[in-house]
Amino acid sequence: xxxxxxxxxxxxxxxxxxxxxxxxxxxxxxxxxxxxxxxxxxxxxxxxxxxxxxxxxxxxxxxxxxxxxxxxxxxxxxxxxxxxxxxxxxxxxxxxxxxxxxxxxxxxxxxxxxxxxxxxxxxxxxxxxxxxxxxxxxxxxxxxxxxxxxxxxxxxxxxxxxxxxxxxxxxxxxxxxxxxxxxxxxxxxxxxxxxxxxxxxxxxxxxxxxxxxxxxxxxxxxxxxxxxxxxxxxxxxxxxxxxxxxxxxxxxxxxxxxxxxxxxxxxxxxxxxxxxxxxxxxxxxxxxxxxxxxxxxxxxxxxxxxxxxxxxxxxxxxxxxxxxxxxxxxxxxxxxxxxxxxxxxxxxxxxxxxxxxxxxxxxxxxxxxxxxxxxxxxxxxxxxxxxxxxxxxxxxxxxxxxxxxxxxxxxxxxxxxxxxxxxxxxxxxxxxxxx
Amino acid sequence: xxxxxxxxxxxxxxxxxxxxxxxxxxxxxxxxxxxxxxxxxxxxxxxxxxxxxxxxxxxxxxxxxxxxxxxxxxxxxxxxxxxxxxxxxxxxxxxxxxxxxxxxxxxxxxxxxxxxxxxxxxxxxxxxxxxxxxxxxxxxxxxxxxxxxxxxxxxxxxxxxxxxxxxxxxxxxxxxxxxxxxxxxxxxxxxxxxxxxxxxxxxxxxxxxxxxxxxxxxxxxxxxxxxxxxxxxxxxxxxxxxxxxxxxxxxxxxxxxxxxxxxxxxxxxxxxxxxxxxxxxxxxxxxxxxxxxxxxxxxxxxxxxxxxxxxxxxxxxxxxxxxxxxxxxxxxxxxxxxxxxxxxxxxxxxxxxxxxxxxxxxxxxxxxxxxxxxxxxxxxxxxxxxxxxxxxxxxxxxxxxxxxxxxxxxxxxxxxxxxxxxxxxxxxxxxxxxxxxxxxxxxxxx
Numbered sequence: 068x069x070x071x072x073x074x075x076x077x078x079x080x081x082x083x084x085x086x087x088x089x090x091x092x093x094x095x096x097x098x099x100x101x102x103x104x105x106x107x108x109x110x111x112x113x114x115x116x117x118x119x120x121x122x123x124x125x126x127x128x129x130x131x132x133x134x135x136x137x138x139x140x141x142x143x144x145x146x147x148x149x150x151x152x153x154x155x156x157x158x159x160x161x162x163x164x165x166x167x168x169x170x171x172x173x174x175x176x177x178x179x180x181x182x183x184x185x186x187x188x189x190x191x192x193x194x195x196x197x198x199x200x201x202x203x204x205x206x207x208x209x210x211x212x213x214x215x216x217x218x219x220x221x222x223x224x225x226x227x228x229x230x231x232x233x234x235x236x237x238x239x240x241x242x243x244x245x246x247x248x249x250x251x252x253x254x255x256x257x258x259x260x261x262x263x264x265x266x267x268x269x270x271x272x273x274x275x276x277x278x279x280x281x282x283x284x285x286x287x288x289x290x291x292x293x294x295x296x297x298x299x300x301x302x303x304x305x306x307x308x309x310x311x312x313x314x315x316x317x318x319x320x321x322x323x324x325x326x327x328x329x330x331x332x333x334x335x336x337x338x339x340x341x342x343x344x345x346x347x348x349x350x351x352x353x354x355x356x357x358x359x360x361x362x363x364x365x366x367x368x369x370x371x372x373x374x375x376x377x378x379x380x381x382x383x384x385x386x387x388x389x390x391x392x393x394x395x396x397x398x399x400x401x402x403x404x405x406x407x408x409x410x411x412x413x414x415x416x417x418x419x420x421x422x423x424x425x426x427x428x429x430x431x432x433x434x435x436x437x438x439x440x441x442x443x444x445x446x447x448x449x450x451x452x453x454x455x456x457x458x459x460x461x462x463x464x465x466x467x468x469x470x471x472x473x474x475x476x477x478x479x480x481x482x483x484x485x486x487x488x489x490x491x492x493x494x495x496x497x498x499x500x501x502x
Numbered sequence: 503x504x505x506x507x508x509x510x511x512x513x514x515x516x517x518x519x520x521x522x523x524x525x526x527x528x529x530x531x532x533x534x535x536x537x538x539x540x541x542x543x544x545x546x547x548x549x550x551x552x553x554x555x556x557x558x559x560x561x562x563x564x565x566x567x568x569x570x571x572x573x574x575x576x577x578x579x580x581x582x583x584x585x586x587x588x589x590x591x592x593x594x595x596x597x598x599x600x601x602x603x604x605x606x607x608x609x610x611x612x613x614x615x616x617x618x619x620x621x622x623x624x625x626x627x628x629x630x631x632x633x634x635x636x637x638x639x640x641x642x643x644x645x646x647x648x649x650x651x652x653x654x655x656x657x658x659x660x661x662x663x664x665x666x667x668x669x670x671x672x673x674x675x676x677x678x679x680x681x682x683x684x685x686x687x688x689x690x691x692x693x694x695x696x697x698x699x700x701x702x703x704x705x706x707x708x709x710x711x712x713x714x715x716x717x718x719x720x721x722x723x724x725x726x727x728x729x730x731x732x733x734x735x736x737x738x739x740x741x742x743x744x745x746x747x748x749x750x751x752x753x754x755x756x757x758x759x760x761x762x763x764x765x766x767x768x769x770x771x772x773x774x775x776x777x778x779x780x781x782x783x784x785x786x787x788x789x790x791x792x793x794x795x796x797x798x799x800x801x802x803x804x805x806x807x808x809x810x811x812x813x814x815x816x817x818x819x820x821x822x823x824x825x826x827x828x829x830x831x832x833x834x835x836x837x838x839x840x841x842x843x844x845x846x847x848x849x850x851x852x853x854x855x856x857x858x859x860x861x862x863x864x865x866x867x868x869x870x871x872x873x874x875x876x877x878x879x880x881x882x883x884x885x886x887x888x889x890x891x892x893x894x895x896x897x898x899x900x901x902x903x904x905x906x907x908x909x910x911x912x913x914x915x916x917x918x919x920x921x922x923x924x925x926x927x928x929x930x931x932x933x934x935x936x937x938x939x940x941x942x943x944x945x946x947x948x
Binding site: 108110113144151152155156160161162164179181204208211214215216219221222224324325326357358359367368369371374394395396426429430431432433434436441443 | 546547578615648650801870874878881942
């Protein structure tokens with residue numbers, strides 16, 4: 068989950084994911100004192116495990132941008148007495164899934180394993196977490212992959228747009244730069260840097276765990292101690308706050324293409340703000356991905372100016388934004404920006420109609436149990452809730468919070484939040500009439 | 503492992519498409535010809551309805567490329583009962599989500615809603631099977647949308663443009679060589695009449711498959727289907743699905759393109775390959791296993807082991823097989839070289855590994871690991887009713903049967919090393935192949 072990268076924008080927003088109505092979350096504490104959330108479901112003989120270490124790539128040391136990302140990507144490249152190929156063969160031979168990732172707020176691990184060989188799969192994961200080898204050959208190989216992606220990003224208009232907006236918005240804070248690093252910083256990373264990055268980020272004092280599937284609380288407790296018992300107690304201090312600082316207006320990045328990428332944004336709202344749900348409904352009506360959202364209606368359905376347009380509230384752990392994106396032919400950029408600004412102003416001034424609010428509430432509360440998509444998805448949602456500081460009973464109270472939002476609430480939060488003049492646009496392309 | 507976006511976007515469809523094991527599947531056909539498949543998953547009160555039409559971009563008339571996909575967009579306009587633009591709003595008002603997609607062989611529409619809303623979803627979906635209404639305004643605006651879609655997905659992406667060119671070179675005669683979204687100059691000419699002609703010809707219960715997956719009982723689904731879809735009249739003059747077939751391909755085609763946007767160059771290679779055939783899936787299963795062996799893993803596959811480790815030549819390798827197709831399909835390889843290795847060298851290295859593989863044969867341990875993963879995929883697959891719906895719908899839309907889908911895991915398990923080598927020797931033939939080199943243009947970025 069990188070701050071404002073386009074690839075991230077296209078995906079779902081974490082806090083929006085609802086759960087099946089009857090889901091029952093148990094809070095499990097291991098004999099060694101490690102806590103996790105569990106949804107027991109013994110119907111299918113496997114377990115999904117989701118793990119997050121809060122902090123993530125925000126903990127890169129100065130001059131070592133990309134260290135946490137490279138570290139996480141190299142965890143699966145050999146551990147203990149296994150090199151990268153031996154590790155992959157062992158994992159595949161057990162048909163286990165183990166993947167590591169890093170984003171601006173967390174180092175994350177997604178795993179799934181069959182009940183029939185759970186112990187061996189967990190042992191493999193334990194080794195990767197506690198004794199990765201970081202062989203020089205593996206580090207260099209993965210480094211080559213990262214550098215290849217960075218080179219591609221440098222000529223990719225969507226990546227350029229996201230990076231440009233990030234930098235304008237958050238400057239020197241980690242949210243202001245690509246957490247894969249720069250070609251220079253990545254080239255300079257050493258094996259020792261990765262070892263340090265691991266020690267800074269993967270510690271028990273910032274650990275969130277959820278398990279869903281064919282496992283009992285007792286079994287999970289033992290698993291937790293086995294997996295995490297050897298990790299350090301504490302890691303590096305967590306990142307500081309990021310403040311939105313983009314000046315507003317339109318910044319054009321020249322790029323030869325028939326179509327321009329347009330990203331736009333302004334400061335957002337904290338997840339724990341009392342008006343968060345009002346803002347959430349407001350954004351859904353303004354720029355949700357549904358065809359009936361205002362921007363989709365005005366820009367696509369009525370005028371055919373784009374294939375898709377959407378806006379997103381991103382309440383990250385250390386800074387908040389409200390951002391949007393679209394792509395349109397170079398000739399249509401000016402009119403599209405005018406439409407977006409007009410909708411921003413209309414919402415800020417008038418709020419939403421009773422009909423829009425009612426329809427959006429029905430949609431959001433009705434879809435609440437629907438995105439429950441399986442064990443791995445639920446585990447991911449539960450860890451996201453832990454990262455957001457929510458309690459398991461949020462699942463039961465979330466719809467009531469949506470229902471409680473009034474037109475006045477939205478008008479108030481829209482007036483407070485939306486700054487049509489402060490809205491920052493970044494256009495990557497050759498838009499007609501814009502420089 | 504880091505993913506390689508350019509290549510994944512350019513080439514990736516399905517690898518070994520995961521089979522299903524213990525899923526509860528019921529199927530029947532209504533008197534008007536509508537095939538119905540019900541997949542039960544009672545873990546959550548959710549249902550997915552999908553309607554698959556057995557028509558896609560490869561069924562378009564010459565000169566009208568993109569009409570299948572354009573019609574897919576226009577199906578969200580209105581009917582005699584639903585005002586223009588209201589379809590999705592009605593679904594959303596139920597808390598549901600909906601969308602659609604088009605391929606060469608099929609066009610599919612789906613909604614995901616609370617299980618007790620299935621009745622209403624069937625009413626909506628059956629209504630637009632025969633009663634679509636289109637205004638000139640709908641068509642004019644939506645044509646702009648699909649042109650923007652082409653801008654966004656293809657014309658702004660040199661890797662996508664190159665994929666379009668290599669695919670066109672692969673098929674000498676079959677319409678699989680025409681892009682699903684259409685050639686721009688033909689898309690610009692697509693009319694309301696074109697869309698309605700296509701609709702009236704192909705959208706009928708006897709050319710469709712209804713898949714319902716989730717917290718439902720087959721008997722109840724049957725009753726609802728009879729109520730909503732049962733009264734629809736089948737079409738009497740459904741065209742026979744016979745596309746122009748490929749002649750023998752006797753000469754490799756080689757394409758090269760350069761673009762300033764390509765920072766990671768690569769070589770793509772596609773071979774003409776047989777698709778899964780109803781009642782006879784053995785060869786396709788062998789090809790699916792072959793793709794896994796050659797390039798399924800970025801660490802342990804034949805290509806990765808040989809090219810990405812120890813004095814590596816490649817930063818990325820892959821092998822894919824697109825088995826779900828009505829007619830002859832593609833088997834693909836790709837290699838992205840490390841800096842300092844030219845595309846010619848990378849291609850030679852890849853071909854060297856393939857030649858060595860053809861000489862050495864299959865590593866039994868690797869074959870065993872793949873079969874273990876296929877078995878596990880049946881367990882993991884049960885966690886995803888939507889995925890199962892997708893699998894059944896796609897298979898039936900390309901002429902396979904429910905029995906074929908159910909048998910597929912066993913057919914995969916039965917694949918032997920000899921089967922794999924026989925399939926490899928048949929398909930990995932350069933006369934059938936298109937080789938593409940995509941690299942960065944020499945001029946500096948503007």
